[in-house]
Amino acid sequence: MPLHTANLGINVRHGFHLSRMNSTNIPNYADLHNSSPKLPSRISCTTSKQLDPLISGSESLSQELQIAVGAVQMACFLCQRVQSNLLNNNAHIQAKDDHSPVTVADWSVQATISWVLSKSFGSKNVSIIAEEDVQTLSKPDAGQLLECVVETVNECLSEAHRFGLERPERTLSTSEVLEAIAQCSHSSDGSTARFWTLDPVDGTLGFIRGDQYAVALALIEDGEVVLGVLGCPNYPMRKEWLCYHPRYHRIISKLSAATSECWDKGCVVYAQKGSGVAWMQPLVRANKSLVWPNYAIPIRVSSVDDPAIATFCEPVEKANSSHSFTAGLAHSVGLRNQPLRVYSMAKYAAIARGDAEIFMKFAKAGYKEKIWDHAAGVVIIQEAGGVVTDARGRPLNFSNGMYLEGLDRGVIACSGANLHDKIIRAVDASWNSSCL
Ligand SMILES: Nc1ncnc2c1ncn2[C@@H]1O[C@H](COP(=O)(O)OS(=O)(=O)O)[C@@H](OP(=O)(O)O)[C@H]1O
Ligand SMILES: [Mg+2]
Ligand SMILES: [Mg+2]
Numbered sequence: 001m002p003l004h005t006a007n008l009g010i011n012v013r014h015g016f017h018l019s020r021m022n023s024t025n026i027p028n029y030a031d032l033h034n035s036s037p038k039l040p041s042r043i044s045c046t047t048s049k050q051l052d053p054l055i056s057g058s059e060s061l062s063q064e065l066q067i068a069v070g071a072v073q074m075a076c077f078l079c080q081r082v083q084s085n086l087l088n089n090n091a092h093i094q095a096k097d098d099h100s101p102v103t104v105a106d107w108s109v110q111a112t113i114s115w116v117l118s119k120s121f122g123s124k125n126v127s128i129i130a131e132e133d134v135q136t137l138s139k140p141d142a143g144q145l146l147e148c149v150v151e152t153v154n155e156c157l158s159e160a161h162r163f164g165l166e167r168p169e170r171t172l173s174t175s176e177v178l179e180a181i182a183q184c185s186h187s188s189d190g191s192t193a194r195f196w197t198l199d200p201v202d203g204t205l206g207f208i209r210g211d212q213y214a215v216a217l218a219l220i221e222d223g224e225v226v227l228g229v230l231g232c233p234n235y236p237m238r239k240e241w242l243c244y245h246p247r248y249h250r251i252i253s254k255l256s257a258a259t260s261e262c263w264d265k266g267c268v269v270y271a272q273k274g275s276g277v278a279w280m281q282p283l284v285r286a287n288k289s290l291v292w293p294n295y296a297i298p299i300r301v302s303s304v305d306d307p308a309i310a311t312f313c314e315p316v317e318k319a320n321s322s323h324s325f326t327a328g329l330a331h332s333v334g335l336r337n338q339p340l341r342v343y344s345m346a347k348y349a350a351i352a353r354g355d356a357e358i359f360m361k362f363a364k365a366g367y368k369e370k371i372w373d374h375a376a377g378v379v380i381i382q383e384a385g386g387v388v389t390d391a392r393g394r395p396l397n398f399s400n401g402m403y404l405e406g407l408d409r410g411v412i413a414c415s416g417a418n419l420h421d422k423i424i425r426a427v428d429a430s431w432n433s434s435c436l
């Protein structure tokens with residue numbers, strides 16, 4: 001059923017949070033752009049030890065990484081287009097059986113990335129576990145919605161060459177688009193030695209509200225995440241364009257969702273397991289000629305390990321993670337800063353880039369975390385120098401299908417072992433008296 005924007009807190013003209021902020025604090029895009037120092041040149045920004053695997057092509061999974069980064073870049077481009085239309089058309093937002101929202105972008109990204117992976121590696125060699133299915137789209141009254149998805153997918157794929165990807169020879173039919181979505185099976189038990197996991201739009205609520213969201217793609221081999229790619233279209237390349245809104249405890253971009261022309265407004269972050277480095281690159285610019293391959297800069301977690309000056313981030317929605325439990329932990333560990341509430345896996349990007357030191361998520365008892373909500377972020381944080389475990393300090397288990405089986409209590413990601421130990425000990429001390 002269509003969701004009503006009134007229930008989602010959407011301001012149909014501008015990004016949700018920006019409309020509620022004191023506008024005098026927000027420089028407009030032109031001011032920011034004019035006052036910015038030189039934009040980085042389009043070369044790989046490397047040291048002798050760190051060579052972007054996209055440029056060097058030297059790593060064992062370099063082809064997979066090339067395709068995955070290109071596909072996520074293209075998906076971000078798709079999302080930005082859909083987002084501007086979405087603000088004027090609520091019919092493109094639907095509710096799933098669990099009442100969570102799903103949009104034309106979620107299905108279109110899943111179809112697009114599924115098609116690209118199959119085309120690049122051969123459909124027989126590609127196994128994908130992704131969030132969306134074709135149930136809603138296959139209903140008799142979903143004709144217009146399905147038509148819109150098919151059109152969005154074809155529009156996007158027609159520009160594939162701009163992202164270093166092959167274009168389809170002809171437009172995809174409705175059944176081909178449905179097949180591409182359906183090919184990403186929930187029922188897979190994850191026993192395949194190698195599979196991809198995809199969250200086409202993570203933080204759909206953030207996406208609808210013009211706030212943070214992410215496209216998350218990861219490759220898993222023998223239960224280990226070996227590649228992670230996170231597209232964060234509203235998470236700026238430049239730290240100074242991040243803005244902390246004290247009233248809402250939110251990391252936001254100083255640039256509104258409407259300024260999709262701005263190439264530093266969003267980023268794609270990626271890492272390969274064992275490389276010891278994570279990378280961030282700007283989004284490929286809309287409406288420009290070929291700009292591939294893109295440049296990237298290495299990113300690293302924060303070196304802060306004193307809780308008194310560390311910052312933690314957590315989901316925006318109380319329903320998704322207990323804010324009161326994390327407030328108690330923060331108090332006992334000595335975290336003094338207000339939490340940053342960020343939609344989506346952009347939280348993982350925030351830790352990897354050193355914008356915050358801790359991420360905590362404690363879902364309600366009975367909720368089972370999905371692999372696509374964490375896989376890409378985990379390898380990115382680990383390669384950027386951080387630690388990610390469940391709240392008992394155990395590694396997350398990606399080898400049992402769509403759920404993070406055996407996850408104990410919650411997810412903790414930290415910039416370093418010191419803070420991580422402190423949080424795990426605090427969870428131990430307060431778990432039994434919590435209502436979780
Ligand atoms: N009840 C409940 N408890 C815990 N987690 C849940 C729950 N319901 C949903 N989800 C998952 O949360 C994903 C969004 O996570 P966020 O960290 O972005 O949450 S928040 O929107 O900022 O509150 C969200 O991902 P998307 O569906 O891709 O948006 C869900 O997978
Ligand atoms: Mg998600
Ligand atoms: Mg999603």
Ligand SMILES: [Mg+2]
Pocket residue numbers: 100101131204
């Ligand atoms: Mg969802």
